[in-house]
Amino acid sequence: MTSTSYIIVVAFLLLITSPYLLRRYSHADINAYGSFIVGARNFGWFRIGAGLSATFVGGAAVINLAGLGYTYGWYGLADVIPTSVALLISAFVIVPMLFKRRSISLGGYLHGSGHLVSASTGLLSTVVYTLITAAQIVALIKVVQPFFNVSAPLLALVATIGIAAYVLYGGYSSVTVTDVIQFIVMGFCYFALVGVTLLVGAHAEQGQTIATKAMPLDLILLLALPLLFVPVSQDLHIRVNSAISQPDAKMGVALAGGCYLLFGLISVSVGVTMAGAGIALKSPDDAVATFLSMHFGTLAVIPTIAVICVVVSTLDSVLFASASSLAYDFWDKITDHDRQQDSAHPRIATLVVLGVALFVALQAPQILRLILAALVIYVSVLLPMLIGCFLHKRMNALGILAFVALAIVTTLEAIGYVAPFRAFLYTGVHLALVFCLRKQAAG
Numbered sequence: 001m002t003s004t005s006y007i008i009v010v011a012f013l014l015l016i017t018s019p020y021l022l023r024r025y026s027h028a029d030i031n032a033y034g035s036f037i038v039g040a041r042n043f044g045w046f047r048i049g050a051g052l053s054a055t056f057v058g059g060a061a062v063i064n065l066a067g068l069g070y071t072y073g074w075y076g077l078a079d080v081i082p083t084s085v086a087l088l089i090s091a092f093v094i095v096p097m098l099f100k101r102r103s104i105s106l107g108g109y110l111h112g113s114g115h116l117v118s119a120s121t122g123l124l125s126t127v128v129y130t131l132i133t134a135a136q137i138v139a140l141i142k143v144v145q146p147f148f149n150v151s152a153p154l155l156a157l158v159a160t161i162g163i164a165a166y167v168l169y170g171g172y173s174s175v176t177v178t179d180v181i182q183f184i185v186m187g188f189c190y191f192a193l194v195g196v197t198l199l200v201g202a203h204a205e206q207g208q209t210i211a212t213k214a215m216p217l218d219l220i221l222l223l224a225l226p227l228l229f230v231p232v233s234q235d236l237h238i239r240v241n242s243a244i245s246q247p248d249a250k251m252g253v254a255l256a257g258g259c260y261l262l263f264g265l266i267s268v269s270v271g272v273t274m275a276g277a278g279i280a281l282k283s284p285d286d287a288v289a290t291f292l293s294m295h296f297g298t299l300a301v302i303p304t305i306a307v308i309c310v311v312v313s314t315l316d317s318v319l320f321a322s323a324s325s326l327a328y329d330f331w332d333k334i335t336d337h338d339r340q341q342d343s344a345h346p347r348i349a350t351l352v353v354l355g356v357a358l359f360v361a362l363q364a365p366q367i368l369r370l371i372l373a374a375l376v377i378y379v380s381v382l383l384p385m386l387i388g389c390f391l392h393k394r395m396n397a398l399g400i401l402a403f404v405a406l407a408i409v410t411t412l413e414a415i416g417y418v419a420p421f422r423a424f425l426y427t428g429v430h431l432a433l434v435f436c437l438r439k440q441a442a443g
Contacts, residue, residue, distance in 0.1 A: 001147075002147070004301045005147045005148055008144065011305045016162040018178060019178065025177055026173050026174040026177040027170040028040060028170060028172070035171070036171035036342050037172055038241050039242055041243070041244065043244060044244060045248040047252070048239045048249060048251075048252025050183035051179040051239050052087065052236065052239055052255075053255075054179040055235045055314060056083055056256065056260050058136060058318075062139075062263075062288060062310060062311075063287075064139075064367045065079060065268050066267050066268070066288045067271060067284030067287055068368075069270060069272040069274075070271030070272070070275050072213055075212075076267075078219075078220045078223040080261060080264030080265060082223065082224045083257075085257070086226050087230055087253055090236060091254040094231045096246065099246045116396050116398070117395050121382065122326065122329025123329075124402065124406050125234040125378075126353065127406065129319075130322045130353050131360065131377070132322075132370070133322055133361075134357040134361040134370050135361075137315065137357060138361050138370065139367055140160075141365070143311060144159070144308060146289065152362065156361060156362065159312075160354055163312060163315055163319070164319065164351065167320055168347050168350055168351075175316050178312065182312070182314075186309060189305065190306035190307060191263050193302070193303055209277075211275075212272070218420060222372050225379050226375070232382055232386065234324070235318070274287050274291055279294075285367065288307065320350070322357075323352075323353045327346040331349065375423070376413060377406070377409050377410055379423055379427060380426035380430055381402055382402075384402075384427060385398055385434070391434075391435075392440045394440050395440060401430070401433055
């Protein structure tokens with residue numbers, strides 16, 4: 001290993017041990033039911049904003065947005081703008097709605113609609129966030145593997161075990177500790193450095209400009225799905241319900257929206273700059289690593305560590321969201337147990353999700369494919385079900401239909417079947433079936 005490799009190892013160890021070292025902030029003081037998922041509900045705006053930025057700005061987004069900029073130019077903002085707008089709308093529209101019914105998760109919010117609807121929502125969130133977890137594992141491999149002469153499976157296994165350990169230790173409280181660390185490190189050691197480098201124009205042309213392509217309409221629409229995904233996402237719901245007050249929740253979500261817009265603009269600019277300078281890449285996902293090595297030389301280890309921090313923090317956030325959905329919204333709902341204290345379910349669910357995510361990441365190591373599959377599944381299953389709840393359709397039938405839709409759409413995504421405008425096609429078919437259901441009997 002090189003000196004850079006040792007520096008990266010030390011930085012990684014410091015990050016994953018921070019929840020143990022900062023025990024005051026990283027371990028919930030209560031053991032009431034739901035404390036694993038929302039802590040003591042005493043989180044301020046900064047920790048909420050840092051947490052949401054960890055989820056949405058994440059490592060996969062940093063790498064993927066640069067790749068989109070390299071391939072499609074400024075069309076890469078087709079991802080940035082919808083997500084930023086969705087977070088800002090959520091701050092002022094969704095947050096007040098959630099504070100009217102202080103549940104602990106998205107499935108809990110829908111609990112009044114029946115066990116099947118709540119359980120199907122939990123399983124849906126589990127599947128979607130497991131795919132996003134897999135995408136973060138792929139991002140971690142892509143960032144770290146060049147510095148270590150070890151196989152991808154071994155690297156992913158060792159790294160994710162270290163991450164899962166502190167999630168098991170403190171749940172949401174531990175996750176928010178790494179969120180704050182990554183937010184500070186990423187802001188100063190990556191986006192500030194890269195942003196200034198882009199502004200001063202420190203990039204010499206290497207060859208003929210690489211022409212970017214117009215983004216297909218289908219992909220633009222898929223990247224716009226966060227407009228629908230973010231307001232009903234499990235992670236947003238968890239963060240809002242952990243807030244000490246509604247103003248803190250609003251300010252934290254708005255902060256995340258503003259940060260995503262700024263950070264996303266910088267990430268897309270990296271890819272656009274590389275294409276404009278005529279830098280040939282083996283894969284668009286290599287844009288960030290190549291940019292850092294070109295402009296920072298041996299000091300590239302500093303922004304590289306920042307990228308690793310955001311990948312790790314995003315990975316623990318989505319792993320946590322997936323495990324909490326599986327434990328609270330699916331497992332507890334189908335067993336119909338009314339507990340006063342947290343059980344071992346969240347921790348068992350964490351290990352289950354991690355195992356599945358590792359398998360998926362090693363079988364399908366494509367960040368964009370995994371992220372798009374997650375968005376397609378979530379929107380095409382959840383939105384028709386929510387509309388059905390609003391129209392007071394029979395709740396058991398809605399839940400069963402959601403389970404069937406989830407199984408079919410997930411299978412189609414797994415086998416790689418890509419229908420034209422598939423998110424809207426699947427949503428339309430599911431919605432048509434929802435309209436065919438009878439209304440809930442009065443009383």
